[in-house]
Structures are given as structure tokens and as C-alpha cells.
């Protein structure tokens with residue numbers, strides 16, 4: 001059974017998606033999508049041999065070879081030009097997602113949607129998206145097994161009248177999450193505030209305390225209090 005997290009990621013894809021799932025591991029996501037939508041097509045990319053073989057196996061066991069192509073390679077380099085209308089990158093750190101997107105920029109010619117699910121540092125992904133012509137159009141926050149997962153959907157801004165900009169709070173919390181503020185949002189950020197408080201106390205006690213970093217964390221704590229009150 002597919003995790004709640006990946007189900008939510010899948011829900012951000014349109015019907016008839018022609019998408020790449022980069023870092024697909026067992027290819028659970030493309031298999032779920034293609035089972036439920038016979039008009040969908042997917043490329044499952046994996047950089048590691050083990051997960052690549054698992055992906056091939058899963059696709060075979062579901063008889064989905066006609067809909068899903070499993071490829072071994074780094075990031076977006078597994079794609080030919082003008083292949084993927086949607087790109088999904090889930091279950092990795094935000095800075096890795098950002099570098100995969102950045103190194104494979106030239107493969108995004110017809111990609112009108114990028115769906116990212118960074119495990120940490122969603123901010124890095126949001127910055128990359130908005131500085132590369134994508135607008136964040138939807139977000140969600142899923143709690144599963146004690147973890148919080150942010151999902152970001154973005155769309156190519158074919159004709160931007162004004163360049164998309166986000167302020168620091170929108171970059172950290174997510175522009176749409178700030179508007180929607182689902183229940184999990186309060187839970188996540190209240191837990192983050194507690195963590196931050198502990199870190200700040202530890203830093204204050206350290207021999208050489210980094211005042212700049214402490215100030216940054218204090219600022220973040222203040223923002224959290226503002227958005228969760």
C-alpha cells in the first residue's frame with residue numbers, strides 16, 4: 001500500500017500525466033499513478049543500482065512496462081529532450097532536489113509542473129523554483145510516522161507579467177501553507193520552535209557562541225510564534 005505521503009504527491013499530478021519520477025527507489029509512485037490512470041506515462045529515474053533493480057521489478061510485477069520506463073542515471077540526465085511534462089522529486093533533502101533541478105535545467109523545456117517533496121530545507125527548493133520561472137501554485141503538509149512532509153507544486157510561468165518573489169516568511173513556511181495553515185502546520189512549527197529553543201540554549205552556553213546564528217534562530221522563533229498564534 002502506498003504511503004499517505006506519496007499518495008498526496010500523486011494527487012498533485014493531472015490526469016494523463018507524462019512525468020518523470022527522479023529518485024524513484026521502488027517506483028511505487030509511478031506504479032500507483034499508472035495503475036489508476038491508464039493514460040499516464042512515466043519515467044522512473046534512479047542513480048543507484050539497487051533501487052534501480054527494485055524499480056524494474058515492481059514495474060514488471062504490475063505489468064506496467066508499457067507505461068513506465070525505468071532508467072539508471074543521475075538526476076534529470078536520464079531524460080531525453082522534451083520528454084517530461086511533469087517532474088516529481090520526492091523524499092530527499094531540499095538542497096539535493098535543488099541541485100538535481102539546476103544540473104538538469106536543459107531537460108525542463110516542456111515541463112510545466114514540478115512537484116517536489118523535500119524532507120528538509122524546503123526553502124532551498126522554493127528559491128530555486130521562483131528564480132527559474134516557476135510559480136508555487138499549491139502546497140500540502142503531511143504527517144506520517146511522526147514526520148512532517150512538505151509537498152510543493154509549481155507551474156511554469158509561460159508569460160510572467162511580474163517576476164514571482166516571495167518574502168522570507170513565505171520562503172520558510174511556504175506561501176500556500178501560510179494561507180491554508182492546515183492542522184499539521186501548527187503541529188510541525190510548534191515542534192520546530194521547541195527544537196530551536198533547545199539549540200539556542202545550547203549555543204548560548206557554548207564557549208564561542210555564534211551570535212549571528214543565534215540571532216537568526218531567534219528571528220525564526222519569533223516568526224513561528226507569529227504564524228502559529
Ligand code: SAM
Pocket residue numbers: 006022023024025026045046047048051073074075076089090091092100
Ligand atoms: N522518491 C521516493 C520516495 O519519495 O519515497 C524514494 C525516496 S529515497 C529516500 C531517495 C532515492 O533517490 C534513493 O533511491 C536514491 O538512490 C535516489 N537518488 C539520490 N540522488 C539521486 C540522483 N541524483 N538522481 C537519481 N536518483 C537519486
